Amino acid sequence: MSDSVRWVVAADTHEGFLARTREVWQYRRILAFFSLKAVQSLYAKTHLGVSWIFIRTLVPLFVGSFVFGSVMNVPSGDVPYLLFFLAGQIPWNCFDGPLIRGSRGLEVNRMLLTKLYVPRIILPLGQMAAGVVEPAIILLVFAGALVHYRTTDGVWHVMASPRLLASLASIVVILVFAFSLTLWTSIWQARARDARFALRYVVGFWMYFTPVIYPMSVVPPHLQWLMYLNPLTAPIEMFRWGTLPDADNPWLWFWYSVAVTAAIFAGGVWYFAHTESTTMDKI
Amino acid sequence: MSERWEATPRYPGAFATIGEVWRYRRLFRFIGDRALRKMYRRTVLGWLWLFINPLFPIALRALVFGALLGVGSDGIPYFLFLLTGTVVWDVFAASLMWGTRSLEMHGDLSDQIYHPRAILPLGNMTPALLNVALKIGVLVLAVIFYAIYDGRVYLRLDVALLWSLSALVLAFLLALAISFFTSIWGESVRDIRFALGQLLTIWYLLTPILYPLSQVPDAYRGWMFLNPLAIIVETFKWGLFGVGQFYPEAFALMTFAVAMLLVAGLNYFSRSEARTIAQR
Numbered sequence: 001m002s003d004s005v006r007w008v009v010a011a012d013t014h015e016g017f018l019a020r021t022r023e024v025w026q027y028r029r030i031l032a033f034f035s036l037k038a039v040q041s042l043y044a045k046t047h048l049g050v051s052w053i054f055i056r057t058l059v060p061l062f063v064g065s066f067v068f069g070s071v072m073n074v075p076s077g078d079v080p081y082l083l084f085f086l087a088g089q090i091p092w093n094c095f096d097g098p099l100i101r102g103s104r105g106l107e108v109n110r111m112l113l114t115k116l117y118v119p120r121i122i123l124p125l126g127q128m129a130a131g132v133v134e135p136a137i138i139l140l141v142f143a144g145a146l147v148h149y150r151t152t153d154g155v156w157h158v159m160a161s162p163r164l165l166a167s168l169a170s171i172v173v174i175l176v177f178a179f180s181l182t183l184w185t186s187i188w189q190a191r192a193r194d195a196r197f198a199l200r201y202v203v204g205f206w207m208y209f210t211p212v213i214y215p216m217s218v219v220p221p222h223l224q225w226l227m228y229l230n231p232l233t234a235p236i237e238m239f240r241w242g243t244l245p246d247a248d249n250p251w252l253w254f255w256y257s258v259a260v261t262a263a264i265f266a267g268g269v270w271y272f273a274h275t276e277s278t279t280m281d282k283i
Numbered sequence: 284m285s286e287r288w289e290a291t292p293r294y295p296g297a298f299a300t301i302g303e304v305w306r307y308r309r310l311f312r313f314i315g316d317r318a319l320r321k322m323y324r325r326t327v328l329g330w331l332w333l334f335i336n337p338l339f340p341i342a343l344r345a346l347v348f349g350a351l352l353g354v355g356s357d358g359i360p361y362f363l364f365l366l367t368g369t370v371v372w373d374v375f376a377a378s379l380m381w382g383t384r385s386l387e388m389h390g391d392l393s394d395q396i397y398h399p400r401a402i403l404p405l406g407n408m409t410p411a412l413l414n415v416a417l418k419i420g421v422l423v424l425a426v427i428f429y430a431i432y433d434g435r436v437y438l439r440l441d442v443a444l445l446w447s448l449s450a451l452v453l454a455f456l457l458a459l460a461i462s463f464f465t466s467i468w469g470e471s472v473r474d475i476r477f478a479l480g481q482l483l484t485i486w487y488l489l490t491p492i493l494y495p496l497s498q499v500p501d502a503y504r505g506w507m508f509l510n511p512l513a514i515i516v517e518t519f520k521w522g523l524f525g526v527g528q529f530y531p532e533a534f535a536l537m538t539f540a541v542a543m544l545l546v547a548g549l550n551y552f553s554r555s556e557a558r559t560i561a562q563r
Contacts, residue, residue: 046472046474047472056478059485060484060485060488063485063488064488067489067493067494070500070503071494071498071499072348072354072493072494072498192325192326192327193324193326194326194327194332197326197332201335204340205340205343208343208344208346208347209343214351214352218351219351
């Protein structure tokens with residue numbers, strides 16, 4: 001009698017943020033597995049294989065650069081338009097791809113979720129890994145374009161200076177921002193497919209509200225604050241400031257973007273934790 | 284005495300297929316209806332998604348490209364310019380997207396009952412056409428708005444409107460012709476519609492919709508005419524507003540090319556459909 005074992009069901013007793021982070025760490029191999037699977041899904045079952053990712057990323061870049069730079073004559077300051085354009089596309093793609101893919105995380109793994117337990121947040125996170133492939137490729141193109149302009153113009157348009165750290169910081173802010181939104185959108189998308197259409201719709205416009213294809217200088221000065229209300233504007237400008245000469249440094253607005261990101265992140269963690277179990281019942 | 288029966292595979296020609304599609308025309312509504320149901324299942328708003336705010340993306344682009352970047356528009360208001368290009372582009376792009384998915388969406392129907400398969404790409408395009416009809420309505424409203432606001436009717440009310448109409452029809456027929464190929468390919472290569480989506484984004488940029496052809500640097504302008512959509516879009520704009528570059532010979536040549544492609548597409552489709560359906 002005295003050696004009888006007492007069983008305690010301790011589910012959901014450690015719901016805090018730290019406990020969840022620790023749990024994701026414990027499941028890191030599963031996370032790596034899902035990330036790999038998501039990256040492979042970019043080219044698996046296509047006839048062209050890996051080269052398909054490159055074609056899909058590169059062709060729109062050069063066509064966009066031609067149309068906006070050569071046909072529409074969008075101003076780009078002292079640097080060639082291609083460089084200006086790429087320096088906007090890198091941070092933008094760090095937002096766009098991870099958000100769109102991450103939001104599908106719960107939805108595409110619906111079947112799996114009903115069968116076994118993994119910390120749910122791993123699924124959007126794993127999907128987001130696939131979204132980072134494209135900006136990485138654009139970064140390579142950017143490096144190639146720099147070398148090209150070094151040989152034709154004789155100028156290095158990027159200085160190796162501590163300013164590059166600002167670019168790095170802005171990439172981090174954008175990735176965290178994308179993840180914070182994913183905490184909300186992946187839940188919505190698991191509940192109703194509308195969320196997917198709505199998200200594509202919104203992200204489609206969002207780029208036009210963000211100085212990706214055009215510089216801030218074309219926006220009338222008294223309206224620029226409106227542009228900066230968009231939390232992506234300052235990080236993208238900051239990225240440009242870090243890589244290209246003679247861009248503005250919007251550091252005050254950059255901190256605003258950081259604050260907005262932090263708020264959405266905190267809200268997202270709370271929201272995800274409070275809705276995931278009820279959502280799992282519905283899918 | 285006994286009668287001889289011979290079973291041979293039948294390859295109906297393009298015209299026989301057209302005749303059969305016509306006899307089964309009552310299926311169009313049913314297929315369009317089914318397409319909407321399938322596309323928007325598990326959504327709250329349902330097929331209303333097809334009509335959500337067609338104006339907003341156009342207004343936004345007009346703001347960025349017309350107002351901020353000052354892209355030219357051949358002397359008519361930029362909004363009107365963009366809306367016109369978008370209408371004719373959407374006839375092509377939306378029809379092509381819906382047409383390409385047709386076999387994939389209605390293959391289960393083909394397993395159950397007989398109907399001419401060629402009706403599927405065509406029937407599946409009705410949602411796209413509904414959406415375009417709405418945009419044409421917006422275009423008419425915009426013309427009326429500018430007539431009041433600018434005191435000028437940009438629309439030319441003469442026989443040239445027929446050119447615009449034929450440009451619309453040609454855009455649709457081109458989409459149909461390509462759909463006869465892509466819908467078959469889509470059966471074996473599932474991601475063809477993703478590839479097509481990417482291709483259409485690039486194609487959109489290379490077609491003079493956001494910018495007038497006159498703004499393309501001289502060195503590249505000749506190349507732009509290799510794009511059939513450039514000819515269609517320019518003809519459509521010229522017919523409505525008398526702006527842009529209109530070459531009747533190019534348009535006639537295009538009409539001929541589209542007709543050839545349509546016949547080739549129908550032939551390809553009717554030869555491949557049996558095999559494709561059997562492999563599902």
